[in-house]
Amino acid sequence: MTTxxxxxxxxxxxxxxxxxxxxxxxxxxxxxxxxxxxFSKKSVLRPYIFIxxxxxxxxxxxxxxxxxxxxxxxxxxxxxxxxxxxxxxxxAKDPExxxxxxNNLGWLLVVPTLSAFFGLVIAYLADKLWWGTIAxxxxxxxxxxxxxxxxVIWKFVYDYRGPGDDQIGFLNAVVVSLGFEPQAWMTIxxxxxxxxxxxxxxxxxxxxxxxxxxxxxxxxxxxxxxxRIDGASEFKIFTSIIIPxxxxxxxVIWTIITILVLKIFDIILAxxxxxxNTEVLANLMYDWMFRGGGDSGRxxxxxxxxxxxxxxxxxxxxxxxxxxxxx
Amino acid sequence: xxxxxxxxxIINLLLLLFVVVWVLPTFGLFVSSFRDKDLLATxxxxxTFNTNEVNxxxxxxxxxxxxxxxxxFFIKGNLLVKNSGKKVISYGITSKEMNKYKINEKAIxxxxxxxxxxxxxxxxxxxxxxxxxxxxxxxxxxxxxxPKFTLDNYKEVLFKEGIGQAFLNTLTVAIPSTIIPLIICSxxxxxxxxxxxxxxxxxxxxxxxxxxxxxxxxxIPLLSIYNDVGALFNIGAKSYPGVWMAHTGFGxxxxxxxxxxxxxxxxxxxxxxxRVDGATHxxxxLRIIIPLSVPAFASVFILQFLWVWNDLLVGLIFLDQVPSxxxxxxxxxxxxxxxxxxxxxxxxxxFVSMTVPLFIxxxxxxxxxxxxxxxxxxx
Numbered sequence: 001m002t003t004x005x006x007x008x009x010x011x012x013x014x015x016x017x018x019x020x021x022x023x024x025x026x027x028x029x030x031x032x033x034x035x036x037x038x039f040s041k042k043s044v045l046r047p048y049i050f051i052x053x054x055x056x057x058x059x060x061x062x063x064x065x066x067x068x069x070x071x072x073x074x075x076x077x078x079x080x081x082x083x084x085x086x087x088x089x090x091x092a093k094d095p096e097x098x099x100x101x102x103n104n105l106g107w108l109l110v111v112p113t114l115s116a117f118f119g120l121v122i123a124y125l126a127d128k129l130w131w132g133t134i135a136x137x138x139x140x141x142x143x144x145x146x147x148x149x150x151x152v153i154w155k156f157v158y159d160y161r162g163p164g165d166d167q168i169g170f171l172n173a174v175v176v177s178l179g180f181e182p183q184a185w186m187t188i189x190x191x192x193x194x195x196x197x198x199x200x201x202x203x204x205x206x207x208x209x210x211x212x213x214x215x216x217x218x219x220x221x222x223x224x225x226x227x228r229i230d231g232a233s234e235f236k237i238f239t240s241i242i243i244p245x246x247x248x249x250x251x252v253i254w255t256i257i258t259i260l261v262l263k264i265f266d267i268i269l270a271x272x273x274x275x276x277n278t279e280v281l282a283n284l285m286y287d288w289m290f291r292g293g294g295d296s297g298r299x300x301x302x303x304x305x306x307x308x309x310x311x312x313x314x315x316x317x318x319x320x321x322x323x324x325x326x327x
Numbered sequence: 328x329x330x331x332x333x334x335x336x337i338i339n340l341l342l343l344l345f346v347v348v349w350v351l352p353t354f355g356l357f358v359s360s361f362r363d364k365d366l367l368a369t370x371x372x373x374x375t376f377n378t379n380e381v382n383x384x385x386x387x388x389x390x391x392x393x394x395x396x397x398x399x400f401f402i403k404g405n406l407l408v409k410n411s412g413k414k415v416i417s418y419g420i421t422s423k424e425m426n427k428y429k430i431n432e433k434a435i436x437x438x439x440x441x442x443x444x445x446x447x448x449x450x451x452x453x454x455x456x457x458x459x460x461x462x463x464x465x466x467x468x469x470x471x472x473x474p475k476f477t478l479d480n481y482k483e484v485l486f487k488e489g490i491g492q493a494f495l496n497t498l499t500v501a502i503p504s505t506i507i508p509l510i511i512c513s514x515x516x517x518x519x520x521x522x523x524x525x526x527x528x529x530x531x532x533x534x535x536x537x538x539x540x541x542x543x544x545x546x547i548p549l550l551s552i553y554n555d556v557g558a559l560f561n562i563g564a565k566s567y568p569g570v571w572m573a574h575t576g577f578g579x580x581x582x583x584x585x586x587x588x589x590x591x592x593x594x595x596x597x598x599x600x601x602r603v604d605g606a607t608h609x610x611x612x613l614r615i616i617i618p619l620s621v622p623a624f625a626s627v628f629i630l631q632f633l634w635v636w637n638d639l640l641v642g643l644i645f646l647d648q649v650p651s652x653x654x655x656x657x658x659x660x661x662x663x664x665x666x667x668x669x670x671x672x673x674x675x676x677x678f679v680s681m682t683v684p685l686f687i688x689x690x691x692x693x694x695x696x697x698x699x700x701x702x703x704x705x706x
Contacts, residue, residue: 010502010503017507021514043523050514050515053515054515057579058537062580063533064548140688148656156355157355165369168368168369170372173371205349262541269660
């Protein structure tokens with residue numbers, strides 16, 4: 001596509017969008033003015049003009065696919081033949097799938113916990129120092145870049161050269177300078193998962209930190225002052241006052257990062273593509289979408305498994321918003 | 328009092344430690360992207376600012392350049408490239424003994440001829456017999472190389488490796504994929520906040536539920552819809568408009584949710600007053616809501632734009648992996664596979680892909696953080 005045709009496309013797209021809303025609203029005004037009971041008719045119809053495009057897209061891109069994916073998980077690889085729970089039975093026995101489930105559980109355990117922990121500690125420390133804002137800004141920066149970009153950054157950190165050569169990966173350079181053997185970090189099973197998780201923690205800590213930082217400002221100063229006068233140490237204040245006070249915020253951050261981790265894909269695809277026992281559900285699903293001409297049954301099944309992990313959070317979210325609406 | 332100072336010092340050091348750990352990986356990448364590719368492959372980026380020892384192989388001139396003086400034969404020249412700033416410290420004439428001779432020390436060859444090399448790379452090769460060699464003699468030198476920065480990597484990556492094209496492709500994907508949902512969802516959000524219609528609360532609950540629906544749930548059916556539509560009109564299933572629509576679909580819930588929360592928080596009286604004056608909802612939306620919502624639009628715009636810019640999965644599935652369509656993240660991932668050891672390409676490519684997000688991050692930090700924090704629930 002050339003630059004001119006690109007701008008033309010973009011311009012046209014936006015014009016179509018605007019003119020739909022403008023013309024349909026004008027038409028509504030025009031036709032209902034001739035009508036005697038215009039006001040009611042206008043107010044009955046207009047909301048549907050407002051919601052129609054978004055609603056149609058919601059149905060095509062989210063609602064229908066969700067139902068269809070559920071259906072496909074009970075069908076064969078082409079999606080035409082009903083096979084019952086055969087895909088699920090296959091998955092229960094497949095070692096690759098089991099490995100992916102275990103790894104995803106590991107990610108779920110480690111990443112939200114450590115991100116929230118580091119985020120809280122950094123937010124708390126930064127609040128006390130004059131250069132805290134700068135520090136926070138630096139730690140938040142990884143949130144801006146792509147997972148693939150982060151993958152390249154960390155692949156460089158983890159780079160491995162043979163024992164005789166100069167190490168160009170930072171981690172191995174440190175290890176060698178301490179007198180140990182350099183390691184090919186990405187190929188050591190189990191540990192390599194932790195090194196991949198470190199990337200995600202590096203990214204998500206910034207998010208946790210910013211949310212905690214806002215929540216910390218809500219803690220009454222008097223409470224902390226009182227504890228300090230009573231002789232409580234900084235550490236004691238942190239564990240006995242701050243953490244209990246932030247319970248709800250911790251839960252919110254934990255759910256956000258959990259959802260992200262359930263879908264973790266880019267980092268794995270870019271760094272190992274699931275080799276050396278680092279497979280995760282989303283990457284395995286991507287693989288099955290195309291492996292052997294694609295298997296929509298098995299692929300869908302993996303999407304369903306990710307979805308099952310999300311459902312409790314979804315219900316909790318809807319309840320929370322219903323309560324918010326009432327108050 | 329002493330205890331307080333100690334606490335303060337510990338807090339400072341601890342935070343500094345965090346900052347250093349967080350910034351070092353990115354800093355290493357940044358510095359590396361400006362390094363010479365040979366140095367990059369043999370020494371760590373932290374040595375960039377040091378003077379490095381490098382081992383290099385050069386050839387002398389051939390017999391054609393010999394001169395005769397007082398019955399002796401000489402070949403003179405300089406091994407090093409002009410202005411390289413390198414200083415020779417030792418040299419050798421066989422690969423087994425690369426450091427045998429110090430500078431200004433004479434190396435004596437089998438045929439009794441003598442070579443002498445000085446610090447600046449100049450050499451004199453002296454012989455009693457005329458030279459006959461047609462290929463220059465190999466000389467192994469160890470030299471000190473001063474820190475050097477170059478833009479060569481950027482030139483190579485942008486124009487030869489196709490990252491420049493991928494950058495434009497990503498822009499082509501990202502701009503419409505941000506503006507279209509913004510327009511559609513602002514109307515939707517207004518209707519959800521201030522208009523009365525059947526099923527409004529259910530629709531909002533549906534949006535909240537869609538917020539966390541994993542992208543993976545939608546991919547397989549959508550891909551088959553795209554294939555069907557492509558076959559029906561006899562066009563490719565994968566195209567830019569297709570990707571715009573996909574991103575609009577996946578960004579719809581979060582964009583609507585954020586805008587709705589903002590629009591709902593606007594004062595009720597203002598909208599009621601306009602209604603009483605006979606303004607239609609469309610007038611209210613254009614004249615009151617849009618001007619008041621600019622900050623919210625900015626946050627949502629940045630959030631969606633960055634999401635699309637950094638996306639890999641949607642770009643992999645809904646675009647062909649050909650030079651005219653491949654996006655930056657997909658290109659980087661491809662390079663990680665095919666050029667995994669060419670760090671000059673990887674570091675530079677990665678940094679190019681980060682320029683736009685980093686610019687937005689530093690220039691619009693306030694909106695950026697607000698948007699990311701509010702929209703971090705996106706599925």
